[in-house]
Amino acid sequence: MTLYKLLTPKAFAELLSKETKRRIIPVDSTWYLPNLNRSGKQEFLDEERLKGAVYFDIDGVKDMKSEYPHMLPDLSTFNKSMSELGLKKDDILVVYDRIGNFSAPRCAWTLAVLGHDPVYLLNNFPALKLSGYPVETSKVTSFTPYEMSEYVSDVDLAEKETVSFEDMQKLVSTGDIKNYQVLDARSLQRFTGEAPEPRPGLSSGHIPGVQPLPFLEVLNSDKTFTSDREEMLKKIQDFVSQTGNEFETDKPTIAMCGTGVTGVIIKTALEISGVKNVRLYDGSWTEWVMKDGEVAKGS
Incomplete structure (x- = not known):
């Protein structure tokens, strides 16, 4: 909600x-x-x-x-x-x-x-x-x-609504990220490393274990949200299935993006679709690259 x-x-x-x-x-x-x-x-x-x-x-x-x-x-x-x-x-x-x-x-x-x-x-x-x-x-x-x-x-409510860099780093280093559903709202080309980031000097790619969910995929063509749960669920499932991944509404979920802006778009969409436990990685990709540097590329 x-x-x-x-x-x-x-x-x-x-x-x-x-x-x-x-x-x-x-x-x-x-x-x-x-x-x-x-x-x-x-x-x-x-x-x-x-x-x-x-x-x-x-x-x-x-x-x-x-x-x-x-x-x-x-x-x-x-x-x-x-x-x-x-x-x-x-x-x-x-x-x-x-x-x-x-x-x-x-x-x-x-x-x-x-x-x-x-x-x-x-x-x-x-x-x-x-x-x-x-x-x-x-x-x-x-x-x-x-x-x-x-x-x-x-x-x-920040503690309830967000995860920190330290949280994300621990999930990746321990392999526990497999027990989470972490979705990245950036464009697919930025996620795969094919397109540059909009911030000079920042490498593109993604955090190991994270799946793409570009924010435009969860919006209607006029950039509105649908408020219908089933319609939103179908939007998400359709895209996730195209990437060869699975979408689970009952799995703890983390949304992210470049700097925590469009991550809220997919967080909202996920909550509309019925996912009950969605938090935002507030520092998102920018913080991850600047602090950790571990980057995965390719789909």
């Missing part, structure tokens, strides 16, 4: 019209891979956004002590950042990104792991625009239209 709920464009519009007691705050979390040379932060200021939206920077609200990108922040960092955005504990947060479902699941998961409830994932922004829903296009100069608040959360 996911920590956040999917919200269709229609359901989002209905929520806005019916909710009278709490604020509904759209949260733009658009983020791009570094090789695209685009800035979600700048586009929030200069381009379109949902009315009343704030911008949540996954590269800014992170573990400041880590050298790896957008690792989960501690509660102190999180509370400070949420306060600076003017968010309140009783706000209903609706997360989106302008790509579709790319960085938004990571943001929604972060908010929920660190205690915000409720959190919705808009499924998704391009579909909302196609429905004719109006968006703001005027330039703004701030990442939030709200005054600073005093946001305080004392909930941290």
Whole structure:
């Protein structure tokens, strides 16, 4: 079961019209891979956004002590950042990104792991625009239209939701990884080592014992999630069977990717499909290569 709920464009519009007691705050979390040379932060200021939206920077609200990108922040960092955005504990947060479902699941998961409830994932922004829903296009100069608040959360589910580098290294070194289902959301070409990583100097390939599950394989053609359990299960099983592997819903499962962003997409998909025990390797491939260096190549 996911920590956040999917919200269709229609359901989002209905929520806005019916909710009278709490604020509904759209949260733009658009983020791009570094090789695209685009800035979600700048586009929030200069381009379109949902009315009343704030911008949540996954590269800014992170573990400041880590050298790896957008690792989960501690509660102190999180509370400070949420306060600076003017968010309140009783706000209903609706997360989106302008790509579709790319960085938004990571943001929604972060908010929920660190205690915000409720959190919705808009499924998704391009579909909302196609429905004719109006968006703001005027330039703004701030990442939030709200005054600073005093946001305080004392909930941290990171230990339950994630595995560390040390956990992964132990699974590989002892061979115990065979008792787990570890799935990598990067493209198949990056997984096999045929295509380069988007971060300069980082080798491609995969962790020994890990299976590929590219995140686009679990999304619909319009980058929306299906909420139907059987349909999602079939998507996953169809791809996994093509790679000569097996998919087991009752096996402890770990999701990963390049830096922990699209890993949340397949984590969400796995949970929709009925897998009950899914954790994220937060440091993912970048941390693994930089710390361990053991790389497998080939399918």
